[in-house]
Amino acid sequence: MTENICVMVVDDFSTMRRIIKKVLKGIQLENVVEADNGISAWEKLNAQTDPPIELIICDWNMPGMTGMELLEKVRSDESLADIPFIMVTAEGKDKIDFETGKADLTSYIAKPFKADELKEKINLVLGK
Amino acid sequence: MPTSHEDIVARLRGIREEIDHRGLTEPAALKEAAAGLERLIREMDGEKSDLNRLLGLCVKGIRAVNELRAADTLGSVDAIIESLDAAEHYLLDRPNKEVLVREAGQLLDSVLSKNSGRTETDSEEIHPEEFVEMTLNDAAACLLQIDSDDFSEMERLCRMIDAVVAARGCPARCRTISEQALQLAVRVVDKGKADPEFTIPEDAITDIGLALEEALSFLSENETASVDTPADEKPAPEAESTDYLPDDADLDLISAFIAESGDLITNAEEALLTLESNPEDIEAVSTVFRAFHNIKGTSAFFELSLMTELAHHAESLLSRVRDGEIRYAGGYPDLALRSVDMLKELFRLLQEALNGSPFLKPQGYDELNGLLAAPEAAGISDVSEPVAPQPVSPRPRFDEKTPSTDGETPAAEPPASPQNAPTPRPKLQTGKQVVESSIRVPIDRLDRFIDMVGELVVSHSMVAQDELVAGGGHHELQKKVAHTTKIVRELQNMSMSMRMIPLKTTFRKMARLVRDLSRKVGKDVSFITEGEDTEIDRNMVDIINDPLVHMVRNALDHGIELPEVREKMGKPRYGTLHLSAFHSAGNVVVEVRDDGKGLDRDAITAKARERGLIENGGGMSDREVYNLIFEPGFSTAEIVSDVSGRGVGMDVVRRNIEAIRGQVEIQATPGRGAVFKMSLPLTLAIIDGMVVGVGAEKYVIPTISIVRSVQPNPKDISTVLHKGEMLTLQGKLIPLFRIADLFDVREAESELDKAITVVVENDGHQAGLVVDELIGSQQIVIKTLGESLGNITGISGSAIMPDGRVGLILDVGGLVRLANTD
Numbered sequence: 001m002t003e004n005i006c007v008m009v010v011d012d013f014s015t016m017r018r019i020i021k022k023v024l025k026g027i028q029l030e031n032v033v034e035a036d037n038g039i040s041a042w043e044k045l046n047a048q049t050d051p052p053i054e055l056i057i058c059d060w061n062m063p064g065m066t067g068m069e070l071l072e073k074v075r076s077d078e079s080l081a082d083i084p085f086i087m088v089t090a091e092g093k094d095k096i097d098f099e100t101g102k103a104d105l106t107s108y109i110a111k112p113f114k115a116d117e118l119k120e121k122i123n124l125v126l127g128k
Numbered sequence: 129m130p131t132s133h134e135d136i137v138a139r140l141r142g143i144r145e146e147i148d149h150r151g152l153t154e155p156a157a158l159k160e161a162a163a164g165l166e167r168l169i170r171e172m173d174g175e176k177s178d179l180n181r182l183l184g185l186c187v188k189g190i191r192a193v194n195e196l197r198a199a200d201t202l203g204s205v206d207a208i209i210e211s212l213d214a215a216e217h218y219l220l221d222r223p224n225k226e227v228l229v230r231e232a233g234q235l236l237d238s239v240l241s242k243n244s245g246r247t248e249t250d251s252e253e254i255h256p257e258e259f260v261e262m263t264l265n266d267a268a269a270c271l272l273q274i275d276s277d278d279f280s281e282m283e284r285l286c287r288m289i290d291a292v293v294a295a296r297g298c299p300a301r302c303r304t305i306s307e308q309a310l311q312l313a314v315r316v317v318d319k320g321k322a323d324p325e326f327t328i329p330e331d332a333i334t335d336i337g338l339a340l341e342e343a344l345s346f347l348s349e350n351e352t353a354s355v356d357t358p359a360d361e362k363p364a365p366e367a368e369s370t371d372y373l374p375d376d377a378d379l380d381l382i383s384a385f386i387a388e389s390g391d392l393i394t395n396a397e398e399a400l401l402t403l404e405s406n407p408e409d410i411e412a413v414s415t416v417f418r419a420f421h422n423i424k425g426t427s428a429f430f431e432l433s434l435m436t437e438l439a440h441h442a443e444s445l446l447s448r449v450r451d452g453e454i455r456y457a458g459g460y461p462d463l464a465l466r467s468v469d470m471l472k473e474l475f476r477l478l479q480e481a482l483n484g485s486p487f488l489k490p491q492g493y494d495e496l497n498g499l500l501a502a503p504e505a506a507g508i509s510d511v512s513e514p515v516a517p518q519p520v521s522p523r524p525r526f527d528e529k530t531p532s533t534d535g536e537t538p539a540a541e542p543p544a545s546p547q548n549a550p551t552p553r554p555k556l557q558t559g560k561q562v563v564e565s566s567i568r569v570p571i572d573r574l575d576r577f578i579d580m581v582g583e584l585v586v587s588h589s590m591v592a593q594d595e596l597v598a599g600g601g602h603h604e605l606q607k608k609v610a611h612t613t614k615i616v617r618e619l620q621n622m623s624m625s626m627r628m629i630p631l632k633t634t635f636r637k638m639a640r641l642v643r644d645l646s647r648k649v650g651k652d653v654s655f656i657t658e659g660e661d662t663e664i665d666r667n668m669v670d671i672i673n674d675p676l677v678h679m680v681r682n683a684l685d686h687g688i689e690l691p692e693v694r695e696k697m698g699k700p701r702y703g704t705l706h707l708s709a710f711h712s713a714g715n716v717v718v719e720v721r722d723d724g725k726g727l728d729r730d731a732i733t734a735k736a737r738e739r740g741l742i743e744n745g746g747g748m749s750d751r752e753v754y755n756l757i758f759e760p761g762f763s764t765a766e767i768v769s770d771v772s773g774r775g776v777g778m779d780v781v782r783r784n785i786e787a788i789r790g791q792v793e794i795q796a797t798p799g800r801g802a803v804f805k806m807s808l809p810l811t812l813a814i815i816d817g818m819v820v821g822v823g824a825e826k827y828v829i830p831t832i833s834i835v836r837s838v839q840p841n842p843k844d845i846s847t848v849l850h851k852g853e854m855l856t857l858q859g860k861l862i863p864l865f866r867i868a869d870l871f872d873v874r875e876a877e878s879e880l881d882k883a884i885t886v887v888v889e890n891d892g893h894q895a896g897l898v899v900d901e902l903i904g905s906q907q908i909v910i911k912t913l914g915e916s917l918g919n920i921t922g923i924s925g926s927a928i929m930p931d932g933r934v935g936l937i938l939d940v941g942g943l944v945r946l947a948n949t950d
Contacts, residue, residue, distance in 0.1 A: 012418070012422070013388065013392075013422040013425075013426060014384070014388055015381065015384050015385040015388050015389075015426050016422065016425065016426050016429075018381055018384055019381060019426065019429055022378075022381065061418060061421055062418075063414070063415075063418065088425075090421065090424070090425055111424070111425035111428060111429075112424075112425060112428025112429055112436065113428075113429065114429075115429075
């Protein structure tokens with residue numbers, strides 16, 4: 001069921017992207033679109049992909065456009081607004097709650113995380 | 129009484145030079161030196177007790193050497209010279225003078241204490257293990273400088289290692305390794321004694337070096353383990369031997385992490401240096417912050433706790449800077465740079481851990497971590513700490529552009545005025561960043577690719593010049609081949625550009641070097657780089673790094689004067705060091721320019737005369753005199769300081785550069801500064817060459833060095849005693865080389881007026897190479913001759929000619945030098 005889902009992974013640090021991709025592969029999610037900052041993520045979101053992107057896993061702290069800014073843009077775009085959005089961040093819970101109160105964040109995972117934690121979050125978000 | 133003070137300094141210097149130059153060969157000189165020193169001590173009235181004690185030790189040392197009681201003669205002399213130098217520093221009121229004097233005293237003490245117990249030492253301050261470490265370090269340094277035929281140096285090395293093995297505080301493991309090194313060294317010495325033709329083999333040096341290194345790293349790993357008796361083999365404390373690499377580590381991902389973090393750290397280091405000159409640069413703060421942040425987050429995933437912890441603390445420090453809580457000044461910059469260094473070390477260790485060694489906690493890790501966690505508790509603040517009695521030397525500034533030019537004190541110095549209240553500053557701004565997409569390719573794969581393209585170029589030109597193609601009649605085929613030629617050329621250009629990288633990274637390393645060195649020698653320097661986007665062959669970057677370090681060190685150590693001296697001379701306190709790179713005539717030129725005191729022509733000629741390099745410097749141009757310092761055997765003040773000494777000499781610098789077909793030269797204006805200039809070929813692999821024929825052989829002369837070709841008139845040729853044939857060309861006498869005679873080629877043209885003389889130039893000198901014919905100019909893909917044929921006079925490499933035969937590339941630099949020295 002989830003096999004064909006396309007996931008977007010946004011992080012400026014390529015090792016982190018590889019880590020996340022590996023975790024995704026572990027739960028049979030092999031269709032991944034990568035972006036190394038918010039700007040290119042936004043461009044790729046707006047380009048048609050087949051199958052369409054159905055989950056965004058995004059780092060908060062990035063040069064160019066931060067994860068927060070990307071989230072706001074995604075949420076204010078009619079065709080993208082419903083995509084689940086998991087923020088990867090090292091910020092504390094208070095700050096996340098405060099900032100994301102303004103935009104609708106589906107879930108977040110705090111760095112450092114273990115592979116299993118991320119898997120759990122993804123499965124939760126995808127309703128598995 | 130300033131005169132007598134200066135007098136003392138001058139006499140000290142005299143004594144030091146005396147020992148340096150004649151000490152080992154002439155016992156009388158030593159005796160004189162000791163007596164002179166004793167007179168000095170008496171005259172100085174014992175008012176400076178540390179200094180007096182040091183000088184007293186020197187006297188004792190000189191006597192020991194003179195009476196042949198010293199266990200390590202050369203080591204003792206070195207230590208004595210260093211001590212005298214330190215004493216001079218002290219008297220000149222240089223920065224860190226107390227430390228220098230103390231350190232020199234300790235070193236001398238330790239060296240003398242080896243003197244078979246007959247020279248009683250004044251103190252027992254030196255920990256036996258420290259002695260072992262110092263001696264090992266000295267041995268390693270000695271090994272680095274050994275020439276392949278210098279057996280006396282090798283014997284000295286043996287004595288040093290022997291002292292380590294015999295030392296009371298030597299841990300058993302360290303002793304075993306040192307013994308291995310000793311055996312190797314002794315074997316070399318024995319062979320040398322048995323066979324006068326024997327030279328010290330390179331791999332023996334490597335093996336000894338590796339053993340010494342292993343012993344040293346063992347020492348540093350077990351630094352905290354106290355070792356008292358030789359039999360004592362206490363296990364290191366548990367914390368020190370913990371392997372921090374998790375068992376189930378994903379090695380592939382970790383290597384990717386290491387590679388990517390390397391870039392992050394380099395960027396962070398650069399940003400930190402920018403930050404020091406411009407603490408308001410928010411973009412720089414966030415670059416560093418993000419580097420620490422990413423390393424922290426990712427290392428945590430891999431459970432690399434050492435990195436996570438350090439990066440976490442460093443990140444907190446930077447976030448406090450970002451949030452305006454502290455200013456990036458005072459003790460913080462050092463702390464941040466130390467964290468970067470520690471991270472580098474951690475990644476180096478991690479890389480080694482991937483290759484199988486345990487991932488241990490590096491030395492000083494806990495201390496730094498503690499400092500980072502609570503810098504204020506350790507007295508670190510953003511206020512420049514007042515260090516008495518010397519004024520705090522401001523840090524060098526790092527600018528991309530030229531700041532205020534000569535003649536005035538640079539105005540925009542880092543804010544040195546203590547400011548207690550932290551200035552609030554804008555929050556992190558998100559700037560635009562151009563993200564270039566790229567992939568990483570292993571360098572050996574790239575090298576092979578480029579080699580293959582080189583082969584392709586050669587075999588393609590064989591096709592193109594084949595009778596069948598070039599002979600006419602096959603018009604269609606010619607068109608096709610011409611088209612392929614175009615593609616091949618394009619492919620070649622493309623492949624060459626793939627290995628080209630900007631000099632930026634190298635320049636940044638220099639920025640760090642300048643920063644650290646200028647502090648160490650107490651000089652104020654602003655460092656300016658230009659043209660750091662200039663690209664050179666990646667393989668060349670490593671080769672030019674050492675010469676560059678050498679030149680920068682020289683400029684800082686010997687070129688730029690102390691701030692007080694500069695002021696007295698009416699120069700700005702800040703010395704300027706320019707590092708620039710640019711293209712010029714198919715070469716990349718890298719220049720190190722300082723505005724220091726320049727080179728001392730008289731001192732150089734005097735030294736060169738003394739070393740037998742020249743007879744007298746009267747008729748030489750300044751340029752020729754300055755370039756004498758590149759001659760083998762001309763070592764300048766190398767022992768004098770640990771900054772520019774101890775490493776390679778300038779002759780090695782030149783050899784390294786010439787090995788890649790580059791050139792070095794120095795220009796200087798006394799009192800105004802010096803310029804060291806390296807010209808490097810754009811790439812290592814391809815040159816433009818003129819193919820010439822001699823008999824049945826073909827040779828290649830690099831086009832860049834050809835001045836002209838002539839068919840001389842017989843009346844212009846004369847034979848000069850000891851110089852052979854000379855050609856008078858436009859009033860100049862040019863030595864002639866018959867290539868046929870040089871390489872014993874038969875059936876070559878022997879009539880000079882029928883042959884062709886190719887006039888070549890190198891380093892301002894000319895020579896004429898006599899060949900039969902000029903065949904044509906073309907691009908030549910260079911092949912090395914291989915190790916065994918590496919050193920043939922007159923040949924620098926080989927190339928495959930279009931007809932498939934091998935042509936030798938003439939070493940113009942070597943030939944011209946040969947022609948002009950005989």
